[in-house]
Amino acid sequence: xxxxxxxxxxxxxxxxxxxWVEALHQGSALAWQCSxxxxxxxxxxxxxxxxxxxxxxxxxSGIAVLESRTDGADGSFALxxxxxxxxxxxxxxxxxxLGQTHGQLMPYKFSDGGVPRMVIGPLEGxx
Amino acid sequence: MVTITGAALTDYNRRxxxxxxxxxxxxxxxxxxxxxxxxxxxxxxxxxSSESDFFTLQxxxxxxxASDLGLVGTATIRAxxxxxxxxxxxHAAVNAIRAGQARHxxxxxxxxxxxxxxxxxxxxxxxxxxDAWTDGMTGxxxxxxxxxxxxxxxxxxxxxxxxxxAVTIANRKNAFANLKAHLGLLHTEQEIDASPMIANPxxxxxxxxxxxxxxxxxxSESSAVPSYRATAPWIKGIGGASDHVRLGxxxxxxxxxxxxxxxxxxxxxxxxxxxxxxxxxxxxAYAGAHLQGLAALGLSENIAKDIAENTFGANGRIPVNLSxxxxxxxxxxxxxxxxxxxxxxxFLEGRHWSTLQPQSPPPYALADTHGGLCTTAAxxxxxxxxxx
Numbered sequence: 001x002x003x004x005x006x007x008x009x010x011x012x013x014x015x016x017x018x019x020w021v022e023a024l025h026q027g028s029a030l031a032w033q034c035s036x037x038x039x040x041x042x043x044x045x046x047x048x049x050x051x052x053x054x055x056x057x058x059x060x061s062g063i064a065v066l067e068s069r070t071d072g073a074d075g076s077f078a079l080x081x082x083x084x085x086x087x088x089x090x091x092x093x094x095x096x097x098l099g100q101t102h103g104q105l106m107p108y109k110f111s112d113g114g115v116p117r118m119v120i121g122p123l124e125g126x127x
Numbered sequence: 128m129v130t131i132t133g134a135a136l137t138d139y140n141r142r143x144x145x146x147x148x149x150x151x152x153x154x155x156x157x158x159x160x161x162x163x164x165x166x167x168x169x170x171x172x173x174x175x176s177s178e179s180d181f182f183t184l185q186x187x188x189x190x191x192x193a194s195d196l197g198l199v200g201t202a203t204i205r206a207x208x209x210x211x212x213x214x215x216x217x218h219a220a221v222n223a224i225r226a227g228q229a230r231h232x233x234x235x236x237x238x239x240x241x242x243x244x245x246x247x248x249x250x251x252x253x254x255x256x257x258d259a260w261t262d263g264m265t266g267x268x269x270x271x272x273x274x275x276x277x278x279x280x281x282x283x284x285x286x287x288x289x290x291x292x293a294v295t296i297a298n299r300k301n302a303f304a305n306l307k308a309h310l311g312l313l314h315t316e317q318e319i320d321a322s323p324m325i326a327n328p329x330x331x332x333x334x335x336x337x338x339x340x341x342x343x344x345x346x347s348e349s350s351a352v353p354s355y356r357a358t359a360p361w362i363k364g365i366g367g368a369s370d371h372v373r374l375g376x377x378x379x380x381x382x383x384x385x386x387x388x389x390x391x392x393x394x395x396x397x398x399x400x401x402x403x404x405x406x407x408x409x410x411x412a413y414a415g416a417h418l419q420g421l422a423a424l425g426l427s428e429n430i431a432k433d434i435a436e437n438t439f440g441a442n443g444r445i446p447v448n449l450s451x452x453x454x455x456x457x458x459x460x461x462x463x464x465x466x467x468x469x470x471x472x473x474f475l476e477g478r479h480w481s482t483l484q485p486q487s488p489p490p491y492a493l494a495d496t497h498g499g500l501c502t503t504a505a506x507x508x509x510x511x512x513x514x515x
Contacts, residue, residue, distance in 0.1 A: 004184055045371075068278050069275075072274075074267075077265065077326070079380065089261065090267050090272065092265045
């Protein structure tokens with residue numbers, strides 16, 4: 001038996017996604033809007049379905065509509081579509097009860113390992 | 128033309144005997160080489176398949192394995208495409224032969240997915256098989272992403288957890304007859320229903336296990352096949368494709384579109400249609416993925432009806448996963464595609480375990496593999512030597 005115990009502390013540069021990542025830290029949602037067809041993607045698609053790879057960052061409200069959700073030992077997650085986006089994204093759910101259809105992006109949560117987690121919680125002002 | 132002159136698999140399970148992936152690769156390669164009747168000096172190229180260096184703590188494994196296998200001097204490459212790595216390695220071998228760059232290629236696939244790291248660490252690493260910066264950073268596991276896709280597929284095809292139970296029972300029952308399988312079990316619906324919910328609709332028993340193991344192939348240019356291997360099967364066609372890495376970016380989220388495209392390409396390459404396929408080793412990482420795969424490959428127009436009629440059972444019209452598949456035989460990631468192709472070759476030549484072997488092998492068999500959430504698809508169609 002050969003035992004190894006390696007701890008790796010990554011510092012991942014987020015590159016062109018940096019504005020998106022920085023906004024998530026603040027609890028804000030930025031979509032990438034294609035300069036050719038105006039299609040907005042969240043999470044951002046660098047090359048649009050139309051083939052164009054130039055665009056601009058476009059702020060969204062941060063309110064998401066749940067399309068489907070799964071719950072169990074691995075946690076609660078959902079496919080959601082942020083209002084103003086033409087694509088969906090998988091997010092973690094926190095405090096969103098079964099039957100609730102909308103949620104609000106929360107500032108980045110961090111796992112025990114320090115990994116940022118994209119989470120939506122209840123809409124502000126809605127119990 | 129391309130021929131499979133040698134095929135071998137080790138046990139798939141959780142090793143408790145102190146052996147390492149290098150031992151398993153050595154054993155599988157030796158068995159495949161012996162079957163081929165070739166000498167190791169005949170091998171022009173070694174293609175190595177392993178999903179992740181994180182599992183082995185061995186970077187540049189091709190050079191290490193070339194030394195272990197007595198292939199120093201041979202050209203080596205390493206293929207990687209998540210769970211599809213093994214089938215991509217097969218395709219690399221076929222392409223090298225078709226291009227005239229090699230006459231005999233050894234393909235080895237392996238991964239210690241069970242014994243080297245804790246299951247929690249493996250699960251965390253698998254979470255980065257998807258887009259590590261978006262889906263991966265939500266903390267979503269592989270099971271979560273597959274579950275969200277399966278939900279949509281099941282709704283579109285009017286499928287229920289009874290259908291998930293049916294394929295779970297069938298795969299594990301087939302594995303029960305496979306002496307090298309990880310989970311040969313005779314489940315009941317009640318056992319499945321009582322297993323913990325991981326991410327609905329998936330319960331623990333709907334999931335494939337983490338396994339250790341290796342598989343090997345010797346793939347040859349057909350004019351160079353030794354005379355002793357006159358019944359060796361052909362590789363008739365190969366096809367690959369990819370899909371949006373993020374589930375949310377896909378237009379139809381329950382559909383394995385890359386598999387459909389890869390299948391069309393493999394059929395075109397083989398000059399066949401899905402109706403010609405008589406035996407399938409299918410990538411069933413989860414029970415729902417099994418059903419999604421059948422639809423994507425064009426093997427079923429009505430999944431519920433075909434499951435009810437046992438179309439894909441061991442004695443059905445198109446036996447699927449006679450080995451037990453990933454759910455039953457096991458899932459050592461880098462070995463999966465190599466092992467599926469090896470299994471199909473053994474079935475077509477009538478050399479598989481007597482407990483698994485169909486009495487009359489069909490003319491054509493299909494090995495179906497994918498990586499991620501069917502983000503990377505790779506398909507190989509094999510033909511019996513005397514197939515039309």
